[in-house]
Amino acid sequence: MPGTTLVWLRHDLRLADNPALVAAGRRGGPVVPVVVWAPEEEGDWAPGGASRWWLHRSLAALAADLEARGSRLVLRRGPTLAALRELAAETGAEAVLWNRRYEPAAIARDAAVKEALRADGLVAGSANAALLVEPWTIATRAGAPFQVFTPFWKAVLAAGAPPEPEPAPATLPRPDAWPVSLPLDALALDPTIDWDAGLRATWTPGEAGAHVRLARVLDGILDGYRARRDRPDVDGTTRLSPHLHHGEIGPRQVWHAVADAVAAGASASSAEKLLAELGWREFSYHLLYHVPRTPLEPLRERFAAFPWADDPAGLVAWQRGRTGYPIVDAGMRQLWQTGWLHNRVRMIVASFLVKDLLLPWQEGARWFWDTLVDADLAANTQGWQWTAGCGADAAPYFRVFNPVLQGRKFDPDGAYVRRYVPELAGLDASRIHAPWEAPAADLRAAGVELGATYPGRVVDHGEARTRALAALAEVSEPG
DSSP, X not given: OOOEEEEEOXXXXXXXXXXXXXXXXXXXXXXXXXXXXXXXGGTTOOOOHHHHHHHHHHHHHHHHHHHHXXXXXXXXXXXXXXXHHHHHHHHTEEEEEEEOOOSHHHHHHHHHHHHHHHHTTOEEEEEOOSOSSOGGGOXXXXXXXXXXXXXXXXXHHHTOOOOOOOOOOSOOOOOSSOOOOOOGGGGOOSOSSSOOHHHHHHOOOSHHHHHHHHHHIIIIIGGGHHHHTTOTTSSOSOOOHHHHHTTSSOHHHHHHHHHHHHHTTOOHHHHHHHHHHHHHHHHHHHHHHHOTTTTTSOSSGGGGGOOOOOOHHHHHHHHTTOSSOHHHHHHHHHHHHHSOXXXXXXXXXXXXXXXXXXXXXXXHHHHHHHHOTTOOHHHXXXXXXXXXXXXXXXXXXXXXXXXXXXXXXXSTTSHHHHHHOGXXXXXXXXXXXXXXXXXXXXXHHTTOOBTTTBOOOSSOHHHHHHHHHHHHHHHSOOO
């Protein structure tokens, strides 16, 4: 009888479309799924509080799904190599299989693990569960990595549709005796204080929750996606990002589900736009893989000399949603309450931090890393460098989002602001995005006292824009 195979799970917490699990099944013999909690091996980017909250629930859901198929999830603490070696000895495993990750620290760790396990005489190998294409398979005509999205995405599309996703196994062969597993609570992923009520009310982590959300996308969001995706006041985006990050659903599954919907009559234009958002995710991983220094350093090296401000009070005002700009404050409070932030508002709040407050984009990236349930190193890095103007395919340095105009355009009735900044709920839509412009009588009628019930502006946007353009000109390219 074939020997036992360990399947080492990380950002692939699903049973369907899981290449490592499929490969283990094809080997025959018992399969032991294992998760090793080793945050110290993540370099500068150990999972933040919101990610840990999600992971706890995702692991619980995966364990239940495995038990329904006659299997179990084995939990261990790191170091990873020591844990895998110990499990291999306990189970008599002949192979360890996993799905690849692409963050710099993970690549280095995985390479060392593979080399050591093979030296031990074990079969050790990895597969792609997280991306449509591997970062090293797409290149410019000159053989270099892409740094502009549109030609990158054209190259991905030219490669053809990704493989059809594999279904979840009906059963998994089990060992004669299961190795000891830590209880989930022993990993201490959950917060020790009760700050997560908003997350609990908003999300359903796990593979089943991911497919419920995908069904909602296909049935109620896809047709209007192109027109509504920039509106934070409506349910117009996929909200699949945390499920994709934790691997509860894979991009191949989303791709083929959307393609099937189009074949059944869904809007091809909206589907094209939605799949392009998967493309931006792919592009972010392409960049991170080829330029691994970017989570901490600007891709465009001249930006290392940018004259950032030192403003601890401004940073705290931004983090807590107390800048005096309603669309910015609504976004930062949505992030704090729900662990997620609408993509259009991500751009608005990021622009405000780096251009209105002139604070380093790394500060924003760190805050998002701790507070987002979809905190993804590739996407987080690319998003912040794009806004700061220092990354690949970046926004031009002179683009400074006006928070008032952005609010009026994308939250025209003020519903988004009213939801997350309730102290302004009594203001008319014409005033709610710039309450300092409202007549005193209107403010009194709405129960708003600037500087008391709602903070005054931490900066004047017009003055801040002038300051940002002067600073950005110092590092702009000649001509």
